[in-house]
Amino acid sequence: MNPLLAPFAHDARCALSVNVNKVALLRNTRHLGIPSVVKAAETCLLAGAQGITVHPRPDERHIRAHDVHELAALLKAWPQAEFNIEGNPTHNLMELVRATRPHQATFVPDSVEQSTSDHGWDLAADGERLRPLIAECKALGVRVSLFMDPLPEAMAHAASLGADRVELYTEPYAAAHGGADQGAQLQRYAAAAQAALQVGLGLNAGHDLNQRNLTDFLRAVPGVQEVSIGHALVADALEAGYTETVRGYLRAIQAAYA
Numbered sequence: 279m280n281p282l283l284a285p286f287a288h289d290a291r292c293a294l295s296v297n298v299n300k301v302a303l304l305r306n307t308r309h310l311g312i313p314s315v316v317k318a319a320e321t322c323l324l325a326g327a328q329g330i331t332v333h334p335r336p337d338e339r340h341i342r343a344h345d346v347h348e349l350a351a352l353l354k355a356w357p358q359a360e361f362n363i364e365g366n367p368t369h370n371l372m373e374l375v376r377a378t379r380p381h382q383a384t385f386v387p388d389s390v391e392q393s394t395s396d397h398g399w400d401l402a403a404d405g406e407r408l409r410p411l412i413a414e415c416k417a418l419g420v421r422v423s424l425f426m427d428p429l430p431e432a433m434a435h436a437a438s439l440g441a442d443r444v445e446l447y448t449e450p451y452a453a454a455h456g457g458a459d460q461g462a463q464l465q466r467y468a469a470a471a472q473a474a475l476q477v478g479l480g481l482n483a484g485h486d487l488n489q490r491n492l493t494d495f496l497r498a499v500p501g502v503q504e505v506s507i508g509h510a511l512v513a514d515a516l517e518a519g520y521t522e523t524v525r526g527y528l529r530a531i532q533a534a535y536a
């Protein structure tokens with residue numbers, strides 16, 4: 279066996295879900311089927327990642343419907359791993375959730391033309407539209423996480439809609455990392471996390487997390503159960519390979535609890 283694929287100790291407190299959007303983005307530039315999204319996901323799982331995330335956008339610029347089905351089939355062979363599908367439930371997300379029943383659906387308030395996710399839900403405006411969709415996912419046995427800005431005051435509302443978890447949108451933290459505003463940003467996230475935990479929500483985090491900012495985030499924000507990381511991880515893997523890269527992220531998670 280390749281020694282890099284030998285079992286790797288990881289910290290069970292926070293799962294790493296690898297987002298493979300950017301593998302599909304590269305593949306879609308030609309009609310050759312390479313790089314393979316399924317192979318990338320399998321290699322990350324073999325390296326110790328505890329989940330796979332995709333964000334199939336309505337224009338299919340990266341993840342396509344067939345990828346979601348193929349990954350759902352792959353994940354069936356990995357009973358310990360979780361499949362997380364992100365997207366706007368008023369666009370294309372629900373159809374894919376109904377068809378593949380992932381472990382988790384993360385509702386994200388993106389518009390169709392958005393280049394990437396850049397804000398969480400405004401539950402005062404959208405909460406009642408989400409309520410029946412959350413209920414439908416839960417009836418299907420799919421956990422629901424709401425993509426949220428780090429606003430402590432919004433967490434009780436998220437819980438009242440029936441959501442299981444929130445995913446804190448971490449780009450503002452990532453942008454501040456290493457600068458004068460890092461501490462203040464971390465305090466915002468820690469306060470939002472505490473408010474979420476207090477109302478019984480589980481806690482995820484993602485967007486622009488990377489090997490350099492991850493440990494500081496997890497140290498300062500207790501209770502994060504899952505981080506989903508794509509852009510930086512795939513960029514790192516282009517240089518170091520998926521296995522070494524996934525191990526690097528798992529070490530960064532472990533360091534937070536050392």
Ligand SMILES: CC(=O)[C@@H](O)[C@H](O)COP(=O)(O)O
Nearest residue numbers: 299333364386394395484485
């Ligand atoms: C919900 C979120 O945080 C996004 O980061 C996301 O899933 C990435 O989407 P893109 O890969 O299309 O930028």
Ligand SMILES: NCC(=O)COP(=O)(O)O
Nearest residue numbers: 297484485486506508509
């Ligand atoms: N939910 C965040 C995600 O899946 C990946 O975000 P990024 O690491 O690509 O910014």
